[in-house]
Amino acid sequence: GAGVSQSPSNKVTEKGKDVELRCDPISGHTALYWYRQSLGQGLEFLIYFQGNSAPDKSGLPSDRFSAERTGGSVSTLTIQRTQQEDSAVYLCASSLGFSGNTEAFFGQGTRLTVV
Amino acid sequence: DAKTTQPNSMESNEEEPVHLPCNHSTISGTDYIHWYRQLPSQGPEYVIHGLTSNVNNRMASLAIAEDRKSSTLILHRATLRDAAVYYCILRDSVRAAGNKLTFGGGTRVLVKP
Numbered sequence: 361g362a363g364v365s366q367s368p369s370n371k372v373t374e375k376g377k378d379v380e381l382r383c384d385p386i387s388g389h390t391a392l393y394w395y396r397q398s399l400g401q402g403l404e405f406l407i408y409f410q411g412n413s414a415p416d417k418s419g420l421p422s423d424r425f426s427a428e429r430t431g432g433s434v435s436t437l438t439i440q441r442t443q444q445e446d447s448a449v450y451l452c453a454s455s456l457g458f459s460g461n462t463e464a465f466f467g468q469g470t471r472l473t474v475v
Numbered sequence: 476d477a478k479t480t481q482p483n484s485m486e487s488n489e490e491e492p493v494h495l496p497c498n499h500s501t502i503s504g505t506d507y508i509h510w511y512r513q514l515p516s517q518g519p520e521y522v523i524h525g526l527t528s529n530v531n532n533r534m535a536s537l538a539i540a541e542d543r544k545s546s547t548l549i550l551h552r553a554t555l556r557d558a559a560v561y562y563c564i565l566r567d568s569v570r571a572a573g574n575k576l577t578f579g580g581g582t583r584v585l586v587k588p
Contacts, residue, residue, distance in 0.1 A: 405578075461524070
């Protein structure tokens, strides 16, 4: 596709269950980012990938959160034992490279609701 | 990370220009100035970016102060579709930790018909 694709677009899960959120970046984009946005709040950085490696995991809120990227393409964000405070929109972005001279393209997000 | 400061909100009339200021007094020589906007219920959208010189594209213009400590995003003729939160962000080209985009509170733009 032409843009960043995220799935599912909406996810409702019960507290304590694990969830996987998927991001398909733009083809050829080596940098991939995950953010989350709670209702009415700003964007909170979670993690980014350069290729398949994640140089900066500092934004992950707890050890229940993990992310991986395979083949330099698709990325999965996993939240284990979900809690109600995990409810938010999870956004993925990709950019062509590492340079500050490249723009990032965002997906439409996955709205996660933990009940 | 170098920080940016923006007004919380601005109002504009439809078909009039909008000037959105951003202060970044601690900007480094390798920081690019990026602008993104987020329309309601959507992911952020790239608007424009620059380093030292003013930039124009089909969406907007970016005016960068000579000392680079501030910049202004200019929407030449606001439409109702331009109502969004606009984020001014610095993106470092050198430090690995600067590769991420750090979003502040942004400026919420209201366009009145």
